[in-house]
Amino acid sequence: MFSDDYKNAMDGIRPDGYIKQKVLKKISTDKAKKKASKIVIFRAAAAIAACFCVALSVWITKPFDAPPTNGKAESYDKIFAAVKKFQIKANTATFWDRLTGGITLFNNAEDEIAYEYYSDAEGSVMVNGATAGGSAPSTNAPIDDSVEVEMDAGADGDSYSETTAQVDGVSESDIVKTDGKYIYSLSSENGILRIIKAGKEPQLVSRLSVNEDGFRANGQMYLIKEKLVIIVNGTGSKSETAAFIYDVSKPEKAKKVHECSQSGRYNDSRMIGDKLYLITDYNINTGKIKEEKTETYTPSVYCGNYNGVVKADSVYINENCIQPFYTVICGFDISNGELLGTQSLLGGTYTLYCSTENIITAGYSSDNKTPVSRFSLNDGKVKHVADGSINGTLLNQFSIDEYKGNFRFVTTGTKGVVINGEVSTNYRVANSNSLYVLDGNLKQIGAIEDIAPDERVYSVRFMGDTAYFVTFRQVDPLFSVDLSNPKKPKIIGALKIPGFSNYLFPYGKGNLLGLGMEADEDTGRTSGIKLSMFDISDPSNVTESAKTVLDSDYSDALYNHKAVMVDIKRNLIAFAVYARHGIDYVVYSYNNGEFTRLAQIELGEVYSDVRGLYINEEFYIVTNKTLSVCRLDDFSVITTINIE
Amino acid sequence: MKITANVKQNEFALPETAFQKYADMVYRLAFVRTKSKSDSDDVLQEVFLRYLKVWQRLESEDHVKAMLLRITVNCSNSLSTSAWFKKTEPLDEAIPSTASLDGNTVLQEVMRLPLKYRTVIHLHYYCGYSVDEIAKIEKLNPSTVKTHLSRARKMLKDSLKEDI
Numbered sequence: 001m002f003s004d005d006y007k008n009a010m011d012g013i014r015p016d017g018y019i020k021q022k023v024l025k026k027i028s029t030d031k032a033k034k035k036a037s038k039i040v041i042f043r044a045a046a047a048i049a050a051c052f053c054v055a056l057s058v059w060i061t062k063p064f065d066a067p068p069t070n071g072k073a074e075s076y077d078k079i080f081a082a083v084k085k086f087q088i089k090a091n092t093a094t095f096w097d098r099l100t101g102g103i104t105l106f107n108n109a110e111d112e113i114a115y116e117y118y119s120d121a122e123g124s125v126m127v128n129g130a131t132a133g134g135s136a137p138s139t140n141a142p143i144d145d146s147v148e149v150e151m152d153a154g155a156d157g158d159s160y161s162e163t164t165a166q167v168d169g170v171s172e173s174d175i176v177k178t179d180g181k182y183i184y185s186l187s188s189e190n191g192i193l194r195i196i197k198a199g200k201e202p203q204l205v206s207r208l209s210v211n212e213d214g215f216r217a218n219g220q221m222y223l224i225k226e227k228l229v230i231i232v233n234g235t236g237s238k239s240e241t242a243a244f245i246y247d248v249s250k251p252e253k254a255k256k257v258h259e260c261s262q263s264g265r266y267n268d269s270r271m272i273g274d275k276l277y278l279i280t281d282y283n284i285n286t287g288k289i290k291e292e293k294t295e296t297y298t299p300s301v302y303c304g305n306y307n308g309v310v311k312a313d314s315v316y317i318n319e320n321c322i323q324p325f326y327t328v329i330c331g332f333d334i335s336n337g338e339l340l341g342t343q344s345l346l347g348g349t350y351t352l353y354c355s356t357e358n359i360i361t362a363g364y365s366s367d368n369k370t371p372v373s374r375f376s377l378n379d380g381k382v383k384h385v386a387d388g389s390i391n392g393t394l395l396n397q398f399s400i401d402e403y404k405g406n407f408r409f410v411t412t413g414t415k416g417v418v419i420n421g422e423v424s425t426n427y428r429v430a431n432s433n434s435l436y437v438l439d440g441n442l443k444q445i446g447a448i449e450d451i452a453p454d455e456r457v458y459s460v461r462f463m464g465d466t467a468y469f470v471t472f473r474q475v476d477p478l479f480s481v482d483l484s485n486p487k488k489p490k491i492i493g494a495l496k497i498p499g500f501s502n503y504l505f506p507y508g509k510g511n512l513l514g515l516g517m518e519a520d521e522d523t524g525r526t527s528g529i530k531l532s533m534f535d536i537s538d539p540s541n542v543t544e545s546a547k548t549v550l551d552s553d554y555s556d557a558l559y560n561h562k563a564v565m566v567d568i569k570r571n572l573i574a575f576a577v578y579a580r581h582g583i584d585y586v587v588y589s590y591n592n593g594e595f596t597r598l599a600q601i602e603l604g605e606v607y608s609d610v611r612g613l614y615i616n617e618e619f620y621i622v623t624n625k626t627l628s629v630c631r632l633d634d635f636s637v638i639t640t641i642n643i644e
Numbered sequence: 645m646k647i648t649a650n651v652k653q654n655e656f657a658l659p660e661t662a663f664q665k666y667a668d669m670v671y672r673l674a675f676v677r678t679k680s681k682s683d684s685d686d687v688l689q690e691v692f693l694r695y696l697k698v699w700q701r702l703e704s705e706d707h708v709k710a711m712l713l714r715i716t717v718n719c720s721n722s723l724s725t726s727a728w729f730k731k732t733e734p735l736d737e738a739i740p741s742t743a744s745l746d747g748n749t750v751l752q753e754v755m756r757l758p759l760k761y762r763t764v765i766h767l768h769y770y771c772g773y774s775v776d777e778i779a780k781i782e783k784l785n786p787s788t789v790k791t792h793l794s795r796a797r798k799m800l801k802d803s804l805k806e807d808i
Binding site: 002003005006007009010013014015019020022023024026027028030265 | 659660663667668671672675682684685688689692693696750751754765766769770800804806
């Protein structure tokens with residue numbers, strides 16, 4: 001019977017437990033911050049601890065459990081043995097497993113969801129090593145106004161804005177890029193690249209499709225020295241990520257000149273100078289591994305000078321890893337599309353931080369810990385340096401910071417919620433927050449644990465010797481932590497205000513900009529997007545010097561730091577918000593204790609990602625379909641063109 | 645205390661509860677529509693994030709189920725956009741991942757149907773919905789659904805050599 005057969009076959013299709021857990025966690029945390037009664041229910045579920053008491057006085061330094069031991073693989077035999085552990089035993093295979101031969105169909109599941117889950121920067125934590133008190137930043141510390149770096153490009157001195165990035169000197173990808181003359185806009189929906197000549201009368205000079213057989217653009221793009229790098233995902237069951245390098249020295253005739261690809265789904269990427277670091281998650285299909293075929297259990301790289309599986313001695317095995325899941329890091333030279341270095345870590349990564357000299361990866365563990373690994377970067381070469389472990393989980397890239405050779409982490413620990421008298425393993429809530437300082441070998445040297453019980457970290461900013469971070473339940477305490485002695489971090493201040501900040505941006509000397517939501521002090525009900533300016537000239541006595549609440553409760557900028565433009569020199573804070581009739585682009589400035597709204601430009605029902613940028617005296621708003629040019633002085637719209 | 649009452653009323657629609665109950669259902673429809681495990685993972689997450697916006701207005705268990713299916717249909721139309729308001733666009737039919745379904749002809753043949761046909765087949769034969777109910781979920785005219793269903797049946801009959 002058709003219907004019975006179909007039902008039987010269909011019953012075998014279900015999401016992996018791992019995926020379910022991730023999505024459920026996401027639902028729980030998202031729910032908590034969206035609407036009032038949702039927060040109430042969340043709290044009811046979380047149970048107890050009604051009063052908002054912060055155990056400021058408790059900071060203990062605990063000895064650590066042994067970190068995961070990552071062994072250099074040295075030979076393919078060792079890799080094979082490590083991967084083989086995960087093979088599904090025949091007698092426990094489900095109907096669907098038998099049907100599809102192990103996990104054939106599902107081999108990309110973990111990586112994909114891991115990327116999805118962690119990439120949208122919920123409750124973001126911003127990290128920056130700039131100095132608050134005026135002391136000089138160290139060489140590897142990013143500097144204060146890295147948020148929106150103004151560039152003086154070449155001899156003609158065009159000034160233009162760049163994608164908001166975490167660390168100065170390390171570029172991050174985005175859907176819109178500019179070199180001061182042309183604007184490049186990539187649609188992640190259909191992979192169409194639009195190149196627009198900037199000016200009062202913008203011109204669409206080129207429109208080409210990036211997608212090709214087996215590859216689909218994922219909205220990650222870099223622009224450097226007349227080279228445009230577009231990251232594409234392998235489609236269907238192909239677990240591969242590639243960087244297409246376009247020569248745009250003549251934007252009208254942009255053409256692809258190089259192609260570099262590596263195994264795995266896109267995790268993250270960074271660009272330092274003209275060296276691209278591409279990081280992917282590669283899940284091994286243990287149903288198909290064969291010892292003599294190294295390519296079935298080892299990542300591969302394909303580019304100008306390297307084709308095939310990576311060398312065994314570039315693979316590190318985390319003995320405690322819970323799934324056959326690689327993190328593959330490759331350094332590519334953009335000028336010629338050649339591989340400069342690669343390292344793989346069997347163990348997986350859900351978020352990573354990249355400074356100009358190091359990549360820190362944070363991986364999975366079956367307990368409530370996060371294994372971390374450090375890879376040093378040197379002009380495209382990548383080298384595994386050390387491993388460590390910290391308690392709790394990291395929110396995203398901004399939870400990590402490098403400063404004066406030490407690495408700082410802010411984590412949130414969770415506990416299972418009691419449902420019907422049983423402690424749930426799936427539904428977990430935040431129950432404590434911690435700050436850890438690790439040395440260059442990732443050994444813990446200092447910590448503060450159990451900060452703000454039952455709350456969750458929403459944002460962090462490390463500024464040299466001081467760290468600021470926001471936790472939230474009903475009111476938003478902004479903590480200041482003195483890190484001048486990395487061995488003895490100390491909370492020196494806590495400012496409580498309603499609502500919370502999803503992002504903290506340094507905004508000139510003594511100012512810290514918070515972007516988040518306003519919330520009712522009693523119920524935790526959120527009422528709109530909020531901009532706060534904190535006066536941090538005295539870190540032990542932080543005050544909120546100004547705030548403004550917008551008539552909108554959703555913006556991509558709350559979840560993606562690249563969607564907001566913060567420019568200190570031009571005094572601009574700009575992002576798109578969801579309004580009743582569609583999307584509005586708002587521009588604010590801050591002067592003498594007050595936010596001023598410079599513009600609110602209606603974009604209509606575009607519902608796509610929106611980016612703002614300026615070139616010289618014009619401000620551009622780019623959506624998936626249109627490009628609007630405004631005057632930078634009064635934000636009157638000069639013209640809008642269709643770029644669809 | 646009003647809030648407590650509200651919670652009670654809506655308990656069946658609580659996102660966690662709904663997720664525990666219907667994650668598999670959502671996932672299967674997503675799989676039928678996207679033909680890809682990893683895309684289905686995305687859809688699963690997207691569906692429940694959208695569900696967070698609507699669950700408090702839902703009045704019954706059936707309403708929850710239908711709403712989730714409806715969101716799934718919408719979400720799986722266009723995968724690459726990040727947001728909640730999506731333009732509906734037909735999915736590229738050429739994604740060649742049916743190869744991985746080797747060994748099950750029924751599933752294979754259903755997956756070979758065009759998107760709209762396999763959706764109705766799934767909603768009818770797996771979820772047990774009537775033509776009118778499917779019409780509501782897919783926001784289509786009942787007669788359109790009827791046409792889809794009969795054409796899909798005919799195609800399956802031809803390929804499976806079996807009456808359905």
